[in-house]
Amino acid sequence: MIWDTFIAPFADFGFMRRALLGCFAIAIGSTPVGVFLMLRRMSLTGDAMAHAILPGAAVGFLISGLSLGAMTIGGLIAGMVVAVASGLVSRLTVLKEDASLAAFYLISLALGVLIVSTRGSNVDLMHVLFGTVLALDNAALMLLCSFSSLSLIVLAVIFRPLVLECADPQFLRSVSRLSILTHLVFLCLVVMNLVAGFHALGTLMAVGIMILPAATARFWAASIGGLLAIAVLVAMLSSAAGLLLSYHYGLPSGPAIILVTGILYVLSLIFGPIGGVLAKVLPRRHYQS
Amino acid sequence: MVALAFRNLTLGYDRHPAVHHLETEISSGSLTAIVGPNGAGKSTLLKAITGVLTPLEGRVIFDEITREDVAYLPQKSDIDLTFPVSVTELVAMGLWKEIGAFGRLGRKGRERVQEAIEAVGLAGLEKRAIGALSGGQLQRALFARLLLQDAKVVLLDEPFSAIDARTMSDLIGVIRGWHNDGRTVLAVLHDHETVRDHFPQTLMLAREMVAHGPTPQVMTQANHSRARRMCEANPGDPILCEVTAA
Numbered sequence: 001m002i003w004d005t006f007i008a009p010f011a012d013f014g015f016m017r018r019a020l021l022g023c024f025a026i027a028i029g030s031t032p033v034g035v036f037l038m039l040r041r042m043s044l045t046g047d048a049m050a051h052a053i054l055p056g057a058a059v060g061f062l063i064s065g066l067s068l069g070a071m072t073i074g075g076l077i078a079g080m081v082v083a084v085a086s087g088l089v090s091r092l093t094v095l096k097e098d099a100s101l102a103a104f105y106l107i108s109l110a111l112g113v114l115i116v117s118t119r120g121s122n123v124d125l126m127h128v129l130f131g132t133v134l135a136l137d138n139a140a141l142m143l144l145c146s147f148s149s150l151s152l153i154v155l156a157v158i159f160r161p162l163v164l165e166c167a168d169p170q171f172l173r174s175v176s177r178l179s180i181l182t183h184l185v186f187l188c189l190v191v192m193n194l195v196a197g198f199h200a201l202g203t204l205m206a207v208g209i210m211i212l213p214a215a216t217a218r219f220w221a222a223s224i225g226g227l228l229a230i231a232v233l234v235a236m237l238s239s240a241a242g243l244l245l246s247y248h249y250g251l252p253s254g255p256a257i258i259l260v261t262g263i264l265y266v267l268s269l270i271f272g273p274i275g276g277v278l279a280k281v282l283p284r285r286h287y288q289s
Numbered sequence: 290m291v292a293l294a295f296r297n298l299t300l301g302y303d304r305h306p307a308v309h310h311l312e313t314e315i316s317s318g319s320l321t322a323i324v325g326p327n328g329a330g331k332s333t334l335l336k337a338i339t340g341v342l343t344p345l346e347g348r349v350i351f352d353e354i355t356r357e358d359v360a361y362l363p364q365k366s367d368i369d370l371t372f373p374v375s376v377t378e379l380v381a382m383g384l385w386k387e388i389g390a391f392g393r394l395g396r397k398g399r400e401r402v403q404e405a406i407e408a409v410g411l412a413g414l415e416k417r418a419i420g421a422l423s424g425g426q427l428q429r430a431l432f433a434r435l436l437l438q439d440a441k442v443v444l445l446d447e448p449f450s451a452i453d454a455r456t457m458s459d460l461i462g463v464i465r466g467w468h469n470d471g472r473t474v475l476a477v478l479h480d481h482e483t484v485r486d487h488f489p490q491t492l493m494l495a496r497e498m499v500a501h502g503p504t505p506q507v508m509t510q511a512n513h514s515r516a517r518r519m520c521e522a523n524p525g526d527p528i529l530c531e532v533t534a535a
Contacts, residue, residue, distance in 0.1 A: 039372055161390050164382060167372040167419075174339055174361050175385045175438075222418065224373050 009247045019133045019243050022144050022200045023257065026209055027235030029148030030193035032155055034210035035227050037190065038218065040166050045101060046207045049187075050194050052082035052105040054203045055112020057195075062115065068139050072195055075203075079191030082108050087184050131202035133243075133253045140199050147196035151189055158185050163224065201254040208258035209235055216265045219272020234264055292317040292354060292442055292473040293338065297347035300330065300337050306345060307333045309497040315475065317352070320468040322488035322504065323477045326520040329494045331477040332364055335444045338475070357386065360440030362431055364447045364477070370420040376430050377415045380405055383437025405433040410459055425456035432463050443467055445476040449483065461487055481508060495519035 010016045037046050056078025060070035082104040089100040136144070155162075161182040164172040173179045190210075197206025217230035242257030270277050291314045298311040308330035315321060323331045336342040338349055339361045351358075381394060381402045388394060394402075406415055409429040419427060428448065435443060445464075449457045465487070467474050475492075478484050484491060484504060491507040493499040495516035500507040 040369075158390075163372075163374070163378075164385075166369060167374045167379070168366065168368045168382065170363055170367050171382060171434075173341070176390075178390060222373055223375075227373065 015134050018136045022136045023239030025144040025148040026197050029151040030210045031213045031231045031235040032228050033189050033193050034214040035231050038214040043211050046210050048101050048105045049190050050203045050207045052108040053079040055108050058112050075195040083187035083191050131200045131254045133200040144196050205254040205258050212261040212265050216268045219268040219276045290317040291352045294350040299346035300333050301345050313501045318471045319490050320474045321490040322484040323492045325494035332446050335446050354441050358441040360435050360438040361444045374419050376417050379419050379430050380433040383434035405436040409433040425452040428452050442473045447477050
């Protein structure tokens, strides 16, 4: 029974194993980035970035069809341009980050829609929007794993400046010139992970695996290390559970994975010991020896 | 010996001058209070020394030190108190100049962090999240970080606003310690009593320099009235002079 439900689908079918590996790669790569997005109150930035990537990927798709390379490069270029431009605008002008980002991603989105519609072909962009986690080929898996590893390495390298940039940006600026660079590298990490994510989960769902586990972890851990560990665990657990759900009940796998993280999030929201609803409502016992 | 010299220093925002033609010197190892009415340009001056603000005209000259040797405690820090950082981690940031982005903190570093925490009276709160500190405790932690920065010049922008008397007297002790070490300290202050009791030198600003010298000679009734008149005469954004080089 346990074997049939939980193990057999992965043991019997190669595509399920590939999907699991792909999802784990995304979970390990993008969830830590999501934790920092959440801590910097930039959760919606991930969503905006995903919209900014979409046109780039669409252009890649139009030029060379369902080509992994073209769509990846297109998405990366569109995302990086929006990230760097909005980052620079917020540092150099009066416009705040949220407004400048909104401006650039809307421009990017409009441009993408324009390009797609002038080409006129009834292009199937479902792949870009919702991903194909059950049809990951070797090249796609290699790409996901490389992006994930690269993301972890870069995050490890910029970890200390990034924490300072989040906690006390004024101080970082007073002791070093790394502030702007750290911010831009971090935005590039967001873009890179979203591009990796859209191959499996689609541009829209890729944000889910980035942000939802981070928000879930907030109710269970207080330290950065704890947040990162729990968020990655939640993402991996949801990936496996979501794939099994989609296998047994014939559901689309991307949304199934994100909905499982959603369920974990709502449960944590209620039962989480750190700032959860119950923890706030129930009186805490104190002064007991 | 001179630590800092201001030469015809004119500062402002969006090309509107806030400090005019400041021309004076801060001697090395001095303990100076910067006083003046609201909007006199006190914080602006500190920002110019740190290099955050580029002068509209003139310059800040560093003698035998560089910007690296300047530590700065802003009036309203934009520390994110919800960010999960402990007191130890906040204080350890003060070692940035030595360990940078990639260096190891090491056992020696840990000991120094601990010593700094004890020196500001926060022993026992090392693991406390910064969001759970009181205003006074946070200010103590920030002073501990300044201690570790080991800067030759320390700039403090209203370090005692909204903290309790006990914390204030402890932190004045830290400042006196810096003074005894021979560091140059510049502090923007509002409380005249604190200035008279603890700061030998005073620089009075009111968009331009009113007076600079030994505190008893600067903190006179005549100077105070003059400063107030100078600020009240030009509310809003006065154009007292044309800025030639922007």
